[in-house]
Amino acid sequence: MNMFQAINNAMELALSSDDKALLFGEDVAFGGVFRCSMNLREQFGRERVFNTPLSEQGILGFAIGLASVGYTPIAEIQFADYVYPAFDQIVNEAAKYRYRAGSTWHCGSLTIRMPSGAVGHGGLYHSQSPEAFFTHCPGLNIVVPRGPSQAKGLLLAAIRSPDPTLVFEPKVLYRQAVEEVAVDDFELPIGKAEVVREGTDVTLIGWGNQVHRLLQTADLATKEGVSCEVIDLQSLAPWDEEAVLTSVEKTGRCVIAHEAPKTSGFGAELAATVQDKGFLKLEAPVQRVCGWDTPFPLAFEEFYLPTPLRVLDAVKKVTSF
Template sequence: MGLVEEYGRERVFNTPLTEQGIVGFGIGAAAMGHTVIAEIQFADYIFPAFDQIVNEAAKYRFRSGNQHNAGKLTIRSPCMGVGHGALYHSQSVEQFFMPAAGLKVVVPRSPIQAKGLLLASIRDENPVVFLEPKILYRSSVEHVPVDDFTIPLSTAEVLQPGKDITLISWGAPLYSCVQAMEMLKNPPASIAQHVPQSVRNASVELIDLRTILPWDRKTVAESVAKTGRCVIVHEAPITAGAGAEIAAHLQQACFLNLEAPVRRIGGFDTPFPHVHETWYKPGPIQIMDGLVRSLTY
């Protein structure tokens, strides 16, 4: 709010409704040395600009032998389910960019994280896709410092230390993970019979990945090597989701430490539904069930 009045219409302006045009314009301006923050109104509509992002922005530095780059470009976009967005306004798209060397992909979980990670993204020397879980715009509340500060990219955060199982997520599903951890300790009466006493006091290590590309392999692998079990949660469909890449790496890096298969919990392999979004997104019960299955394997 107030950006036009503060900085003028030469710096803050609306563009034609063409995603490839918005990103293409941003790449050109960034290549000329300007700091560019482009907004795609919904992550679902980032696909028309996919060619510009992965074939131009991501490869610009490489193809020119570092003579030119689009590293001053940050692309913001709201993502994930909000309760009524349906198939064209609720998707998670981070997995589509994971093979795009030259890009960074970031997903914050809260207002403080959003400020620190966004400023870090803007100042990073690489183009960044910054995906903002839209349901958190009005549901996540924190007192954000007014001072300038950044949070390092590609650094996961251990939100709660644990020793029995590692739980990994990013963005909005982290709040469901916290609920699932509480539910594991004190399951509702309706499902208590399905939660063995032996796992109710399990020590769960919760990790916020924060940067999806390139992700913090060291922190995650050290955690899983310690706990021997891992559950990965994301809203995107299970098939070829970001969790698949993480699970494949952990199978290689932690094979001799694993006490159970790495379990993934995500959306169904269907388009995001018109109704009943809460059945599609991984909720606390689904996550708790994943924890129980891994702990009792």
Template sequence: MGLRRFGRLVKWVGGNGRRPFSTSSSSSCDEMMVQQIASGKSLNLYSAINQALHIALETDPRAYVFGEDVSFGGVFRCTTGLADRFGKQRVFNTPLCEQGIVGFGIGLAAMGNRAVAEIQFADYIFPAFDQIVNEAAKFRYRSGNQFNCGGLTIRSPYGAVGHGGHYHSQSPEAFFCHAPGIKVVIPRSPRQAKGLLLSCIRDPNPVVFFEPKWLYRLSVEEVPEHDYMLPLSEAEEFILENWNCGTQIIREGNDITLVGWGAQLSIMEHACKDAEKEGISCELIDLQTLLPWDKDTVEASVRKTGRLLISHEAPVTGGFGAEISASIVERCFLRLEAPVARVCGLDTPFPLVFEPFYMPNKNKILDAIKSTVNY
């Protein structure tokens, strides 16, 4: 199972910026996988993020972590132990003022530092919206590249959690995908979260990094303990069973392309398994980076399958799935065998007791797969 889970990480980049997998032979590839797994240990998602923050602070004396309650670990314990190890001058609490947190981070990053700002819940990122969209995103552009705040990373838990209601369950990623000048990244697993977060912190652009709170403790896998990064703006394409060393696809699907990100990927994986039992071959793509997103990978897949389904937790109207749909229709119109399908949240505030009806679950996705394939 460890090897099987490890195979899902297709576009892997080590600390030296190179993929560690050889394309020569399956035996040498298996050897490398065993070595990588042996050097890691089983972690859940919040522990992997904590490990990434430890590495970021340890490897760069200019790095700082700050936000509401971060000095004692934060609500989800992602910053546990950081203040004790690196001191309260580098890991510290802020006032309950999201606009101030991001504004301070912009100034800190503009002085050449690595500022990792935590917004306690993505639902409360909106008071900082002006700072992110009008300041951070435009900082480099307005000066003609004379100055920038590229060292700013804004971390925030997003999405459903099972009991969060309308103020602790939202998925606001589409708002920020409308702002050129920032990157928007969403991991789906512990190994991916660690590698992507380190890439974001070291990226020369400001990044909004949304963490799926539903998976903080639920998602567990083998995570290498060393320092490594995963490439931004490249999708990860996979289906569940087999992995061929040196390829970008774990198992090819021929009937329909599925695209998602974050916590929704685990739901889509189960739908793919059930669709396979009915003879439908699904290709599943995790975008990882939403801004800028990997259009080429999605386009190549849709040109092969002729069908596309997008799923996300955010409301369907104006969700990022609409941008993917429009772009792929423009690029692949003559290759599409059916209308692009979207399985998303409803156009209502996020409900509490009615959360199971709101969420795009496995059965909704499976029905949309069959409807699209049989169109």
């Protein structure tokens, strides 16, 4: 499967196994912009898979209401760039509902899917990675898959989680990422990172499509005689502090990379924790390789992204410190 097929398969399984599961969003009934919901309306009916008005605030307000009375809403925001009108609903309602109600009410069965990140031609309104805004808000789970298997397993875990969960799907991977995916129903644990390549000299940390760039960096570093360990964080909230610190204690060096702008990006949280709890094991300061602090460009996307060569420069810096 490619990644959009794996997501489609996950939603089909969720709708089949839970008769209170509903899927909705802008153009979802027609298959969605990225074809993730193809054929689901035909299979489950227009009462369970349907289009909404062009109102992100309305989509999320409706989804929170459904979840609070026992339904399992899977709400799609067509592009992550357009989640901001719904920011209040997510941060002030979904994330706080259980706490303010003393656990008598909650919307824990809520899942919010949204395509995010660079796609090669998206420009400033279709390329953003806004995950850091939501990691600052207690009460939300946040996951980011790097490929089809992770997309299926994390999405099924999100749908069945007792907490509201945001799933950021790197849109460039919908068709690019292809692999064998288990056809059975399975979940990947939320909050668990994966070491996708072991190494001894430098720890590289990323999520989503950035993991593939880090693997390319590791290949380049090997030619320089440097062994890189690559970690796919998979979940940003909660995130796997133990896996990260265990790796950094082994390598003594850490490079974090993400597409979002550097200032207040989630890499800052990782760097602060590593330097707080792993300081005595560090051989060099933690480095962050990120998008620049500008709106996302159209013509110069490759100059904006943390490419393998930009990350390799950081690897050279920490190994020569």
